[in-house]
Amino acid sequence: MKIIVAAPPIPGETLPLLQLAKALAGRGHQVTMLAGSGFRAAAEEAGLTFASLRGAADYDVADLVAGREGLPPGPVQLNFDWISSFINPMPAEHEALQDLLAADPDQHLIANVLFLGALPVACGAPGLRPRRWVGVSVVPLPLSSDDTSFMGPVPVGPGDDQRAANRAANAEFAAALAPSRERLEDVLREMGADAVPDSAFTDTIILAPDATAALTVPGFEFHRSDLPETVHLVGLLPALQTDGWEPPAWWQELDGRRPVVVVTQGTLANHDLGQLIEPALTGLAGLDVTVVAALGGPKALSIPTPDNARVEAFVPFDRLLPRADVLVTNGGSGGVHQALAAGVPVVVAGETEDKPANAARVAYHGLGVNLGTATPTPGAVAEAVRALLGDGEIRENVRQLAKVYSEHDPVDGIERLLFS
Template sequence: MAKIIVAAPPIAGELSPLLQIGRGLAARGHRITVVTGSRFRAEVEKAGLAFRSVTGRADFDDRLLGEDPERAKLAPGPEMLNYDWTHAFVNPMPNQTAVLQQLLEEDPDQYLISNVLWLGALPSALGAPGLRPRRWIGVTAVPLALSSDDTTMFGPVPVAPGDDQKAANRAGNAQFAAMMRPTQDLLAQVLQSLGATAELPTFLDAVVTVPDATAALTVPGFEFERTDAPDSVHLVGILPSRSAPDWNPPTWWEELDGSRPVVVVTQGTFANRDLTELVEPALTGLADLDVTVVVALGREVDALSIPVPANARVAEFIPFDVLLPKADLYITNGGAGGTQQAIAAGVPVIAAGLTEDKPAVAARVAHHGLGITLQTASPTPEAVAEAAQLLLGDTEIRGNVRKLAQVYAAHDALSEIERLTLG
């Protein structure tokens, strides 16, 4: 048995995989303490895990992030990313560090598994006074932004025949780092105020390379290849779709009997406030196709502003472990977790989305021939219908997805994370 601190920002999508890891490790006999925001106390304790809340600026409500009037003025892209990263990840670092130090003072014989964007362990790892865990494992469920001569966060830079691919990628990485300079400068400032003395790599590299090891919840064939990645970075596969034993199938569930293609549509659980972006265009565009459309809203059903077409079924929540095996196509705004779960289930993807990590997810889908990216957060119904018809009849892409599904099946992410933690 090991004593393990599991930490994540109080953002549902960032916490969810870490909480799943915590449950899995507790079932294997380890003692788990989860560190996150106070609003998740009940969920953590219901899972039978010890809970410790962050305080101050680290204890925010992620449900309000998208409603910030200041953020709403920003266009998707560097300005919004810098705003999100400074407010959600850099500003909370001092409070996160304080809680981690309290826990280690109470018992220094503890390991740490943290979401890579939970920065509480970064100061002591870079020379600030304080205790360090026995071993620190970073976990990322989003596409790697690690700079490389082989690629950028969004894939290899397109070059003309004869041009230097590595030089183009280095320039692309440098350009992206320059765009994120406000986050970098603030992070350096806060680290210095906490007593850090070591040189800070770029923010996007630091969160992956400073931990003793980093487990990326993905596989080769979805992530871009980086032959120069440090040995501490491991592609460990994905966590299985969580089951919901108390979920009762809706009355229409038996209609998903394979008699016609099933198209799953979702905007995830965070960027789903405006259903006119993807869900409603998809419902409209697919209404006349011979398919059954299943929409997992992630919110109340009456949030839809249009009538539900005759060939569509809508629910607030459907467990993916029972839904994806029935699916023939997955339409998403590009969340990394759901996209990879679909591919692992052998389902091609249509990706749309411009915020958070969604363009990077879409870039991987397109680069590896796993589906179609619509290159917009608000596609027209016609664009969704055209992409769906293409994918439902495309054998090459379906073959690519089936092959990659076998790669996912060969990985056991929880066992790999346990091995990396305990050494």
């Protein structure tokens, strides 16, 4: 097949799609990666044909992060993120996609569900359609259900109607995000769409493609008996391999003689290491553990490095997590899934993007600890890590879930959706 793989220019949304594109090319497909210009080198190093997004679609995510400074976590920040990062760039994404299809209409599309470039034509706007459109959801499913809300089944009292409570919570969530839905409707109409969906924005992005693959597994995602037939839980894509990475001199210390605790704030929300990494280093300094802090870039700590800590700008998780006993994270989907797939329980401390939803799933399924804040105290981190190191039930839950991850082949699953 000839396949366009597309994603918005956010590392956590693009890198899994880049890994998928590389895997599909390895299976003999002709793959073009459509992404932000900053991902050209990575795509070409992977042997892929690259097409760059342009204009409003080729933004610097750091500018968007700076633009939301001061906005409270929750609906206000989510609406800002979705409108600025995904809805406003839609016309430019549409234009870039149309250019590729005009050059060769015989192409399929695999797109991150937050890449909205295919949505206008699907809603009746002028343009070419790909042969088949498969969406890929990197983040937890936000899909409405009688069985759950985005944050899990609503707690109810004896005799209360669980489904009614979930429906009410979903309606409240949709109402809180009405600015995103209204902006999406406006932009679609401006582009000539005559079949604008009236569903919640979070439902539209999952249901609009011909099929959608969620990069998660049963046992992490909330159960939905009413999950649409077009939505499939396909598992976790492996992380991109980091060629040429050499282990640091201290690597031999991770030999199993004492527990290893990995601490990260991910690749995006790491501008203030005082939110999680520094409190974690401080709190864990008194425990008999080896702490590995991955800073996500060339950043500097504002505190002395404790004797039991090893701090690096970057350590590839595919090398590190098999040696870890606990991951302390702000809750990005990539890190949480990679840890659980490696059999590592997690401590989650996050309040923005998809992080609270991941934390809710971790807590609901007994896979770790949800600290309920993005700025935990050192003592809270230490207490959570100590609890996980001694909690046999949680560790067994994670071991069982790791088996579920191993039973899924997401590349095969997504490839099959192209042929459906």
